Amino acid sequence: MLRYLKLYWYFVIQRFKILMEYRLNFFIGSISTVLFQGASLVALWAVLRQVPSIQGWTFEQILLIYGLLTLSKGINHLFADNLWVVGRDYIRPGQFDRFLVRPINPLFHLLADRICHDAIGDFIVGLSLVSYAMVQLQLPINLASIGFIILMVISGGIIFIALNLITAATSFWIMDSIAVTNVVFHTNEFAQYPLTFYHRSIGVLLTWLVPYGFASYYPASYLLGHEIGWMAWLAPLVALVCIMIAYKVWLLGLRNYGSTGS
Template sequence: MLEYRADFLIGFFSTFLLQVGGIFFIWVIFDNIGDIQGWTFYEVTLIYGMLTLAKSINHIFFDNLWVLGQQYVRQGKFDVLLLRPISPLFHLVADKIQQDGFGNLVIGIILVTKSVMELGIGFTVLDFFMMLVFVISGGFIFAAINLITTTTSFWFVESNMFMWSTFSLSEFALYPLGIYHKAIGILLTWLIPYAFASYYPAGFFLDKGPIMMSLLTPVIAVVLWFIALRVWNFGISNYSSTGS
């Protein structure tokens, strides 16, 4: 990643500045209205920070899922993955580490740390452990949803429209679910559960919302991966080579 340092730094700072822009937008809102349905600025930035950390895990380690259709199925490279004596999914994921995601990781750490300090949350060893569990689980929730949507490449080749339309819904998870219509809450909780990567884990530390929902985060991650792997294996069973 450091062989071309300028490229690495441009990617790092571009994602970093993109997140800074989003935070500035939130600051402008709160500077004018004070709070959103009882949620303060730093409570919302804690939600924002946790989602950013979860995204960074997905961005760094699972970013290659985005190009399955375009660079592997369409060009016939996926056949090579099937011939090698390792899991084709592991091979696909391991083919690329996305350095741009480190920008998200840094801004996420800064956001969560600053929010915790400003809110006066006293972190114990258990809290640090739970934070780690929530962040890793959130990252795998993002990855599982991306895996499900990218698997459509085996039928449609170009899966980015499905991935982007689903991934864009994660923007709703940057804020408390209570500010949306109930249908949005149901969507982000039970259908496309991005809320388990931000809102519910943040509620665990803020003592807001149902604590049991936050504790379901790793369970949701495991269930989603079980579903994603079943969908992936079904997709592979229906895959036909480029030349077929």
């Protein structure tokens, strides 16, 4: 474990050196994430300012949900962005082979190969939103609430990573999984709002099938003292189950890996 941590740190440093070679890229990447998030927020604000609240949810409360989701997404973005492109950038050009002949876990190697600094933008936006919403809503900011948020963001991040890992593993069969990942990943947009906004089936879907709800709606409900908030405590368990299933699927994919011609 310690070995992997040290190695990971070493990969981070190397990645940083590469980024410094492409300095412009570095800044564009970080700024574009902030701009991208900003644009979604403006759209959200434009809709919500028309009405004081929707089904009893105020603008600030929705911002809290949105902010929590953004932080979880940031975890996925930072640590597991390579899952998006494993088919296109590694399997198809034959680059994946090298991960399989080295004395470290191939998945670790894949993830460590590219830490995605663009996630800084997610963290800036997510943290600002959560802090702003907490202050506006006069929610207590103390060790307990901060600890709770950290636990939820990590759980949510793992849920994001797990779902992307499952869809990424389809690359072993279909070569390029970006389309599959896109379809599953973007269901997270439902979780930007309270799940009660939608038809019941969507709520069930976002809770039990693609459980992004645990990254946003449930923890926010808990912080706001809503009845459904207790569900948030399931998040770590859901994350654990998801990542275990996802890793099994990944291993199954590895068995099926066909490599590409010489």
